[in-house]
Amino acid sequence: MKFLPGILLSILVLASCTSKFGKVLKSKDKEYKLKMAEQYFAKKDYTKAQQLYTDLLPLYKGDPRFEDIYYKYAYTAYYQKDYMNAENLFKTYSENFPNSAKVEEMEFMRCMAYYKQSPKVDLDQTNTTKTIALLQAFITTHPDSKRISEANDIIDACRKKLELKEFNNAQLYYNLGYFKSAGVAFSVLMDDYPDSDNGDLYALNSIKSYYKYAQNSIIDKQEERYEKVIADVNDFEQRFPSSKLTDQVETFKNDSENNIKKLQTINNEQTKAATKR
Numbered sequence: 001m002k003f004l005p006g007i008l009l010s011i012l013v014l015a016s017c018t019s020k021f022g023k024v025l026k027s028k029d030k031e032y033k034l035k036m037a038e039q040y041f042a043k044k045d046y047t048k049a050q051q052l053y054t055d056l057l058p059l060y061k062g063d064p065r066f067e068d069i070y071y072k073y074a075y076t077a078y079y080q081k082d083y084m085n086a087e088n089l090f091k092t093y094s095e096n097f098p099n100s101a102k103v104e105e106m107e108f109m110r111c112m113a114y115y116k117q118s119p120k121v122d123l124d125q126t127n128t129t130k131t132i133a134l135l136q137a138f139i140t141t142h143p144d145s146k147r148i149s150e151a152n153d154i155i156d157a158c159r160k161k162l163e164l165k166e167f168n169n170a171q172l173y174y175n176l177g178y179f180k181s182a183g184v185a186f187s188v189l190m191d192d193y194p195d196s197d198n199g200d201l202y203a204l205n206s207i208k209s210y211y212k213y214a215q216n217s218i219i220d221k222q223e224e225r226y227e228k229v230i231a232d233v234n235d236f237e238q239r240f241p242s243s244k245l246t247d248q249v250e251t252f253k254n255d256s257e258n259n260i261k262k263l264q265t266i267n268n269e270q271t272k273a274a275t276k277r
Helices: 004-024 030-042 046-056 066-079 083-096 103-116 126-141 146-177 179-191 199-215 219-239 248-276
Strands: none
Touching: 004 046, 030 046, 030 066, 030 199, 046 066, 046 179, 066 083, 066 103, 083 103, 083 248, 103 126, 103 146, 126 146, 146 199, 179 199, 199 219, 219 248
16 A cells, blocks of 8 residues: 555646646647647657647648648657558648758658558568659659668668568468479569579579479479479579589489489380380
């Protein structure tokens, strides 16, 4: 029970603050409300600041201070992690104040709002793709911006996320035994991200997938599919001459060549047997 006075004090303080804000919210004095909104914003109490700015926006339309109110109003949404609303507010700011010195900042923050909505790798990546497109447009529109480096870093992070999602999808095909689909997916992944540090790994996985596809094919189709594996290995050696994975890749080439020889031997023996009949 010795904690009761402290709890009561906290309740009284909270009630007092709530009561004070309630009076501010109900005030008809727009200058007073603006002053308090600015104070709440400065103290990072964005919930209260947002409520007051919401009331103030229609009252200050046409006033020189309207732009600053709208600017801070947009940030109250962003700082409360209401990124969908913030994205729309940043966009609208740029449309309403096209000559403002803050347009560049608002366009970048719109990109950031999309980036903040980019989900985990295994979920739909529409917002990630949108982030890249918006940032590329930002870089084109503001080539001298001090935010270019950060924009490029975010684009790289987004592309890595998309690359990982694409890799996971390809790996899933392989794990499920859809080897042809896996081979195609890894090959597309390699082409989609030609500068990736994992390009040789994707190529190896594609070769491995096509090898498994050949192994599991009917006899009549195996030889041409092993030949594709060999062709892909030759392409790998040209494309990644210094890869540490070359030995693994060579194994699939050697095994494919040996399997082709076995198939040809069997075919020749069957041909001879048929001729004797």
